[in-house]
Amino acid sequence: MKRTVTLVLASGLMATTALSAAQSADLRVSWWGGDARHAATQEALQICGEKHGHNISPEFTGFDGHLERLTTQLAGGTEPDLMQVNWPWLPLFSPDGTGLADLNDYADIIDLSQWSDSLLATGTRNGHLNGLPVSITGRVLFANTETFAEAGIDVPDSWDGMTEAAATFKSELGDNYYPFDAATYNAMLITALYASQKTGVGFIDPVSNEIAWDVATLAEAIEFYQGLVDNGVVKSWETIAGMGNPNLQERGDWAAGEVASSYEWNSTYSQISGPFEGESPLAPFPAPRIEGAVNDGIFRKPSMTFAISANSDNPEAAAQILNCLMVEEDGVIPMGTQRAIPASQAAVDILEAEGLLASADLEANRLVLAADAPEPSPYFEDPGVRSAYEGVLEEFAYGLLSAEEAAQAIIDGTNDALARATR
CATH class of the missing domain: 3.40.190.10 (Periplasmic binding protein-like II)
Structure with missing residues (x-):
């Protein structure tokens, strides 16, 4: 004092x-x-x-x-x-x-x-x-510590650990349990998190206003997201859409502890802990890292x-x-x-x-x-950029595009959006 x-x-x-x-x-x-x-x-x-x-x-x-x-x-x-x-x-x-x-x-x-x-x-x-x-404001991992404890494991600090947690959840708790959540905008942010951890830079260079990742890097990040779906780490885009794309705090699987963590804004704790009765089981943790991560990669x-x-x-x-x-x-x-x-x-x-x-x-x-985070660009939140990125990622999630095609389409659409926003 x-x-x-x-x-x-x-x-x-x-x-x-x-x-x-x-x-x-x-x-x-x-x-x-x-x-x-x-x-x-x-x-x-x-x-x-x-x-x-x-x-x-x-x-x-x-x-x-x-x-x-x-x-x-x-x-x-x-x-x-x-x-x-x-x-x-x-x-x-x-x-x-x-x-x-x-x-x-x-x-x-x-x-x-x-x-x-x-x-x-x-x-x-x-x-x-x-x-x-x-x-x-920035993204952190909010995890349901009770669910992880019931599964007999700690909250993972790596994406490999999160994949291992998915297998443990299925065997110990049931097939309806998932250690993580990533749908729509969060799926977009998870691909961005992966690419930022891999390269050390954000999607858009804040000085030049040019895209900082190449097609191969973004395609790899998109494949990473698909791997989370395939390995039972997260529910598929189609599954969440079938639920009506509700907010996290409005979902029954979140309130029941069946979805055990999510990459959320640090300021949303009171909001997403609302569905839990009594003392909230949620606690904040650093975002998981990929092997060889250059930095933490979070969006801050x-x-x-x-x-x-x-x-x-x-x-x-x-x-x-x-x-x-x-x-x-x-x-x-x-x-x-x-x-x-x-x-x-x-x-x-x-x-x-x-x-x-x-x-x-x-x-x-x-x-x-x-967190060791890349310098952000305000254009990452431009409506045109978000629409180009998230919209194409949805097409990929439904099997309409390959990861390489989706990456190229996201980059092309973002370049068009940046041209409109900066002219």
């Missing part, structure tokens, strides 16, 4: 000193979310505004329509001073890094040391820090960022409020985990000291941050 208090006081002193000559500013701050996030953010803004002597006008909506709203405002130069910006929107709003303020210019106000260099890189465009990660990204307008009349004041929300105790405590566990180390220390972080959520977050 002493370290946290010292750190926060130092951050607050840095911001106060940097703005000692500043006058009271009128600021607009925008975000999207639900009622709980709205209430928490308004409380934090009121406290931070009073602390630093600024008048703040909040502007908040639901998620639907927020992209269109910000796009219109930025096109007309009428955007708020401080904005919550979805990570994939950064290249839309600031293709060359100049569409939003460079937060490096306010490093004497914002304590950027609370973010690792790799996290800061995710919000950087052409050398300009356009978006400061609010929280980081900022869930959202905060950005300052390049047109703001008071960017220093906006930076002061940003630092208060994400580093100083005054803003961090009321904000809590309404945007998931914060990316700022100072905020994590503060919330943990206050007992405001659930143990499973905290452990899953630590696994994500500790």
Whole structure:
């Protein structure tokens, strides 16, 4: 606690000193979310505004329509001073890094040391820090420890071990038991996980915006997914489709423990543990690795960022409020985990000291941050890219394409989607 208090006081002193000559500013701050996030953010803004002597006008909506709203405002130069910006929107709003303020210019106000260099890189465009990660989300293995215990085995840390677990499940628990789940989007992410572990890079190079894997690598990853199906590790795409493609937490086989693990966002623990009665049997684990893996290969990204307008009349004041929300105790405590566990180390220390972080959520977050993951591209979540990848993978799953044909089609379709997204 002493370290946290010292750190926060130092951050607050840095911001106060940097703005000692500043006058009271009128600021607009925008975000999207639900009622709980709205209430928490308004409380934090009121406290931070009073602390630093600024008048703040909040502007908040639901998620639907927020992209269109910000796009219109930025096109007309009428955007708020401080904005919550979805990570994939950064290249839309600031293709060359100049569409939003460079937060490096306010490093004497914002304590950027609370973010690792790799996290800061995710919000950087052409050398300009356009978006400061609010929280980081990534994929981890959530496993039903009771089911694995009933089978008499530990949760596997390798894909070979997961295949062996499938055989054990069938012999010890029954043919309706599967150690893992991968369907639709998760099947896509598992092929990406395999290829990333094999090559050390993600599907799309974040600098060149070009596909980083060749056809042979992607075909091998697709064959890996098929091997999981053939060996009884996961249910087939067709089987899950026959169930109506329900969300994991809505599936009876998940609630019954018959499907024992899944590769999920670290922030979904409370959601996917909902079906279990009493204490949840779920616990987070690192994603399994292939033999000879170059890295952990997980998909890790900022869930959202905060950005300052390049047109703001008071960017220093906006930076002061940003630092208060994400580093100083005054803003961090009321904000809590309404945007998931914060990316700022100072905020994590503060919330943990206050007992405001659930143990499973905290452990899953630590696994994500500790993973050796490739730098992500925001274009991986482009709707056109996802449609090209997932749609072709479904054709493969139904036997309409070979792995090589599917890999080539995914690459061709993704290139077309990238051309549309970056032109």
